[in-house]
Amino acid sequence: MTTFETIITEQRGRVGIITLNRPKALNALNSQLMAEVVSAAQAYDTDPSVGAIVITGSERAFAAGADIKEMSEKTYVDMLSEDFFSAWGHLVEVRTPVIAAVAGFALGGGCELAMMCDIIIAAENAVFGQPEINLGVIPGIGGSQRLTRAIGKAKAMDMVLTGRRMKVEEAERAGLVSRVVPTESYLDDAIAVATTISELSLPITILAKQAVNRSQEVSLAEGILFERRVFHSTFATDDQTEGMAAFVEKRDANFSHR
Numbered sequence: 001m002t003t004f005e006t007i008i009t010e011q012r013g014r015v016g017i018i019t020l021n022r023p024k025a026l027n028a029l030n031s032q033l034m035a036e037v038v039s040a041a042q043a044y045d046t047d048p049s050v051g052a053i054v055i056t057g058s059e060r061a062f063a064a065g066a067d068i069k070e071m072s073e074k075t076y077v078d079m080l081s082e083d084f085f086s087a088w089g090h091l092v093e094v095r096t097p098v099i100a101a102v103a104g105f106a107l108g109g110g111c112e113l114a115m116m117c118d119i120i121i122a123a124e125n126a127v128f129g130q131p132e133i134n135l136g137v138i139p140g141i142g143g144s145q146r147l148t149r150a151i152g153k154a155k156a157m158d159m160v161l162t163g164r165r166m167k168v169e170e171a172e173r174a175g176l177v178s179r180v181v182p183t184e185s186y187l188d189d190a191i192a193v194a195t196t197i198s199e200l201s202l203p204i205t206i207l208a209k210q211a212v213n214r215s216q217e218v219s220l221a222e223g224i225l226f227e228r229r230v231f232h233s234t235f236a237t238d239d240q241t242e243g244m245a246a247f248v249e250k251r252d253a254n255f256s257h258r
């Protein structure tokens with residue numbers, strides 16, 4: 001068993017849950033916390049008993065950003081030689097579907113962490129923003145890129161250049177979040193979505209995630225070819241045989257994740 005200091009991990013059924021646990025600092029993301037998040041996510045990713053991962057914070061803050069106090073001590077050469085923030089990118093290499101359950105502040109690195117996940121389930125009190133401009137810096141964990149892809153250049157420019165915060169209704173309209181749910185139940189709602197995914201075929205959910213993610217990287221023609229080849233490959237799985245047989249026989253599918 002791995003003991004973490006700044007996160008709590010728990011498995012419920014086939015769902016692995018990672019809870020950020022720096023409440024006094026509103027879950028500010030320091031290097032240790034992010035290393036622990038990546039390590040926990042990688043461990044769940046290689047565990048066949050886990051079919052979906054949920055990353056969450058507290059009702060007050062998903063995460064109020066990268067840790068400003070940690071960064072304030074650093075020089076340009078520190079940042080360059082440490083390649084600061086590069087290690088956080090390993091989270092997007094996780095193949096198992098990852099859901100962000102966001103309540104309260106999701107600012108700066110908090111918003112960027114949510115955007116590294118595959119689905120964002122947001123509580124009614126969630127607030128998103130990229131306020132780095134107020135600190136004399138710019139987003140550094142993908143915010144200028146992923147936010148622009150998620151909500152378009154017009155709104156992303158507005159957010160990044162003014163540092164303004166976006167309430168959840170606007171975030172949903174803009175396409176940043178997948179679902180808005182009551183604050184009282186946001187974590188249960190996110191776990192329910194994760195449970196649904198985790199009970200489907202794991203190899204097929206991995207392929208589905210890869211296909212959607214490919215659309216962010218390549219041309220439409222290349223993406224469609226990639227999708228078709230991956231679709232063909234699903235016919236090499238037991239779960240394709242089972243899923244289609246279950247439909248024909250009018251029963252629930254019993255996926256073996258093979």
Ligand SMILES: CC(C)=CC(=O)SCCNC(=O)CCNC(=O)[C@H](O)C(C)(C)COP(=O)(O)OP(=O)(O)OC[C@H]1O[C@@H](n2cnc3c(N)ncnc32)[C@H](O)[C@@H]1OP(=O)(O)O
Binds near residue numbers: 026064109135137141
């Ligand atoms: C630079 C890159 C690439 C990425 C970034 O993420 S930069 C950071 C972006 N985030 C921000 O600028 C938000 C900073 N935080 C705030 O503006 C406020 O804390 C707030 C609006 C989220 C909440 O304000 P509130 O008055 O309710 O609470 P505070 O007293 O301000 O905070 C409580 C406690 O948490 C510490 N805190 C909050 N955010 C951070 C952070 N990003 N880094 C480090 N520490 C943070 C805050 O200092 C306070 O702790 P102390 O009382 O011990 O100072």
